[in-house]
Amino acid sequence: MAPQRHVAVIGAGPAGLMAAETLAQAGVRVTVFDAMPSAGRKFLMAGRGGLNLTHSEPLDAFVARYREATPKLASAIEAFPPDRLRAWCEALGQPTFVGSSGRIFPKALKASPLLRAWLRRLDASGVSFSLRHRWTGWDDNGRLLFETPDGRCAIEAHATVLALGGASWPRLGSDGGWVETLRSREVGINPLKSANCGFAVNWSDIFRDRFEGEPLKGIALSFADRSVRGEAVITRAGLEGGAVYALSAELRDAILTSPPATLHVALRPDISHGDLVKRLASPRAKQSFSNWLRKAAQLPPAAIGLLQEAAHASSISLASCSAEKLAELINAVPLQLAGxxxxxxxxxxxxxxxxxxxxxxxxxxxxxxxxxxxxxLDWEAPTGGYLLQACFATGVAAGQGAAKWLVQASS
Structure with a gap:
């Protein structure tokens, strides 16, 4: 391939950097452009929680996590699967391990060592970086237009890889500003929406002030025909956390279609209904209702508060409930999600x-x-390593596609 062939990769996140590496390995001259002052800012943010790179579950189950997009993403992920991602990390001096949940992490448990090693390898392979360059489209001659601290500039490229991210965490660079630029070229784009997100609940002031920031552990959340075990966190605005994120696509679509949506919370899913009824049939004597509930059902204060909050919203008197009814409520607390x-x-x-x-x-x-x-691209996946895996895999696929196109264009 002629050395003068130049590809512009716009976006210095995992997808863009992987496309740049793939192209450099194919002998292409590559420049990575990004609006931020440094590369991989959202990647570094993801690493604060340990950097869940991918997941160890069987590949057929893995690709099914991408829901409707599975047929479109399967080939890219099968070509660059979790095992290849782990080998790639190993080659950068960052070995990985499988956690108890099946999730895969670098042994360093953070993103910065991996990113530093990656950037060094990209530099050694000849990849150039032009940071503080915000892409704004093309000029009449097909050159890429950028806004820089020194003004506007136009760059010629024989091919371009766009890897600008979605619109979450815009302060880290993914602000969705590319949407209108591509729409102006008649590219079909489905509206950007929150994914793996929290939801608004109209808490009472008393509940909000007392339990904001409190976790709900060992719970199960149910919506429609799906139930997920895990944890959630009470926020000032509503509810978030891993179990909430796992249902976020269904909950979001329901709210967008006909709000509100009712989420059911099982506070003691590990106890059978019959056993819970027996526990709640014990006499209260002179105990306060909350103290009795804490001992009988072994519920922490935040769980009791949530039960009382939902009962109040539904005009239910918990103290007047039978043991049977109370057991039903404890493992099916109804929460109306307002947004x-x-x-x-x-x-x-x-x-x-x-x-x-x-x-x-x-x-x-x-x-x-x-x-x-x-x-x-229009796909979504749960947390657990699926997000980064698809970014890496599609970066490889786009890089290979661009290298192939350059060969065909020059022949």
């Missing part, structure tokens, strides 16, 4: 460039030579 957390606070984004708009090589059909990777 969806803002997209800026979501862990990830749903919506984006429709898969019908790209070919098998991740190239935009309406813009030959322009490829798309990562969270810009």
């Amino acid at each position: 969806i957390a803002p997209i800026a606070r979501a862990i990830s984004t749903a919506g984006g460039v429709a898969f019908d708009e790209i070919d098998a090589d991740f190239m935009l059909r309406r813009l030959p030579g322009v490829f798309v990777a990562g969270e810009m």
Whole structure:
């Protein structure tokens, strides 16, 4: 391939950096552009929780986590699966391990050592970086336009990989500003929506002030025909946490269709209904209702508060309930979700460039030579390593697609 062929990768997150590495390995001259002053800012933020890179479950179950997008993402993930991602980390001097939940983490349990090693390898392979360059589209001659601290500039590229992320955590660079730029070129884009997000609940002032920030551990959340075990956190605005995120797609779509949505919380899912009824049939004597409930059902204060909050909202007197009715309520606390957390606070984004708009090589059909990777595409997945895995895998696929296109264009 002629050395003068130049590819611009726009976006210095995992998808963009992986596309850049793939292209550099193919002998292409690559420049990575990003609006931020440094690369991988959202990647570093993800690493604060241990950097859950991927998951160890069987590949067929793994790819099914992408829901409706599974047929579109399967080939990219199967070509760069979790085992290859782990080997890639190992080659950067960052070995990984499988946690008790099946999630895969680097042994360093943070992103910074991995990112530093990665950037050193990219530099050694000849990849250039132009930071503080905000992409704004193309000029009449097809050159890429950027806003920089020194003004506007136009860059020529033989191919472009767009990896600008979704719209969650905009202060880290993913602000969704690319949507209108692509729509102006008639690229079909589905609206960006919060994914893996919290939800608003109209708490009473008393409950909010007392329990804000309190965890709900060992619970089960149910909505429609799905039930998920895990944890949640009471926030000032509502509810968030791993178990909530696992149901967020269904809850979000229900709220957008016909709000509100009712989520049911099982506070003691590990106790059978019959056993719970027996426990609640014990006499209260002179104990306060809360103290008796704490001892009989072994509920922590936040769980008791949540039960009382929901009962009040439903005009139910808990003290007057039979043991049977109280047991039902404890393991099916109804919570009305009044809204969806803002997209800026979501862990990830749903919506984006429709898969019908790209070919098998991740190239935009309406813009030959322009490829798309990562969270810009219309897919979503739960937390647990699935988000980063798809970003890495589509970055590889878009990079390979761009390298293939350059060969075809020059022949």
